[in-house]
Amino acid sequence: MSSRSEQTRNRIYQAALEEFAQYGVSGARVDRIAREAKANKQAIYLYYGDKEKLFTLVLGRALEELAQAVPAPAESDDIATYVDRLFTYHKDHPAILRLLLWEALEHPGVPVPDEAARTEHYQHKARALGKAGALGGQAAAELDPQALLLMFTALVGWPLAVPQVTRMVMGDGPDAMDRVKAAAVAVAQSVKGTPR
Known part of the structure; x- marks a missing residue:
């Protein structure tokens, strides 16, 4: 080309x-x-x-760029660091969350294009999360990595996807998103129970 x-x-x-x-x-x-x-x-x-x-191609490329910029956590990774990187990326690239919301609205309750490949990507991330160093000890035995991945994704995505709700809850100060990010990272740190 x-x-x-x-x-x-x-x-x-x-x-x-x-x-x-x-x-x-x-x-x-x-x-x-x-x-x-x-x-x-x-x-x-x-x-x-x-x-x-x-x-479909635009969303696929945007998700590939996200996956490259914020790869699945490695075994030695701290999950809080992963959540921090994920939040930062979504904050800097807000179109991805909007595309996903539009996809949900326009394909309600039915499989979306490339669903099988995207499902495997998320399952890979969940497996990586289950093996990551931050889920050592008791947390690894008690917490479902798939559910955790979904919860971490929601923790990061929801405040950015619905900025009007975030503004109503957090106020419209310039540090509102920084406070949300800090809370998301703290929640991720608490999963393992590691001190901040």
Whole structure:
């Protein structure tokens, strides 16, 4: 693939990421994506097919970037550090949570595209969490790593996904998200019972 073609695909990806995060699949418009990406509308259909396929590819790429930036915890990792990195990444990349919320709204109660591969990714993370150093001792025997992964994901994601609720609970001071992050990290540290 030529560098020009790659640059066009990257511009389309960025424009589609923002469009889908703002409007979901149903509300997104390919003509706005094309205009923002400075690309031909027909090129978008040629590269990606329809809007649903484009959304699936955009979400998939965003999740791959997240997985690379915040890999599953290693055996020696401190889970609190993992939660800290996950919170920071989602705070810096808010579109991912919005894409996931749109996906849930537009695919209620039915399997989503690439569900099998994404399920395996989450199961890998849960297994890694179960083996990670921070779940040593009693916690490893008593806590379900799959449930913990879901709880840690919710702990990180919910305050960022519903900023209006976070504002109502935490106030709108400049340190509100820092306080939420500190609480999430403290909860993760308490799972093992390690002192802060």
